[in-house]
Amino acid sequence: MSDAQERAWTELAPRFVIPVQRDAAATSILPGSHVDPAAVWGRLAPLVVEIGSGQGHAIVHAAASAPRRDFLAIEVFKAGLARTMLDAEKAGATNLRLVEANAPEVLQHLLPTASADELWVFFPDPWHKKKHTKRRLVTPGFAAHAASALRDGGVLRLATDWEDYALQMRDVLDGAAEFERAFEGEWAERFDGRVLTAFERKGARAGRDIRDLAYRRKARA
Structure with a gap:
């Protein structure tokens, strides 16, 4: 990482990054872990979660533009999270928090059931080689985790520039009850x-x- 990104982890991470308990892997979440959004953000507000936030361009802009909403960026790459923190500080996005972890585990273990108003999945890794497509994020298992984290009426938003992945996403979610x-x-x-x-x-x-x-997200029975 650059000197500025190293500084972000030293000076800004205590303010922006949610500490989590790990399982075996460095970016895993210990099963049974959970966060209380009201405690993390210091209020109750609609929560938007971006999965694979990258450099943070989308979520920092959104957080700075919508101060009455809370935002969570999920990313596994430390340099991207560091850039997100630097830009969030510059933008005054005090309603943004970050977690360094695998997204499905955050949805499964860390976020309370029905706690998110929106989930964003923008331009996830397409794993475009045929032998690698099984590594793609959007699967029936992911759809189940997303449904658990979203409140009734909450929205899952996705975008990709790979046609076959777009078709896969649509097939998976059309088939999710x-x-x-x-x-x-x-x-x-x-x-x-x-x-x-x-x-x-x-x-x-x-x-x-x-x-x-x-x-x-359909209403729960």
Whole structure:
């Protein structure tokens, strides 16, 4: 990491990063762990969670633009979290917190049931080689974890520039009993809260279409 990113971990992590108990792996979450959002953010407010926040461009912009909402960035790469903290400090985004962990474990173990108003999955690793597609994030198992973390009526928003991954996402979520489409036609309209990032620019330059999806969490029985 750069000197500035190292400084972020020394000076800013105590303010922004949620400490978690680990299981075996460095980015795992110990089963049975949990956080109390009211205690973490010091208030009760709608919670937006971004999975794979990267450099934090989307979530820092969103947090700075919506101070009445709370935001959580989930990322495994320390340098990306450091950049997020630096930008959040500059933007005055005091409603943003970060966790360095595997996203499915955060949804499964750390977040209380029905605690999130929105989940964002923007440009996840496409694992585009056929032999690697099994590593993709959006699977039926992920859909179940997302459904658990979302409140009734909460929204799961996704975007990708890989057509076959977009089709896989749509198939998985169309088949998830806990979700219903929050769009009409083949694809959702671009989400206004999603700022243009380096990943999206790269995909556009390569001539790939950007696909958005949005699914609403059905009411629990």
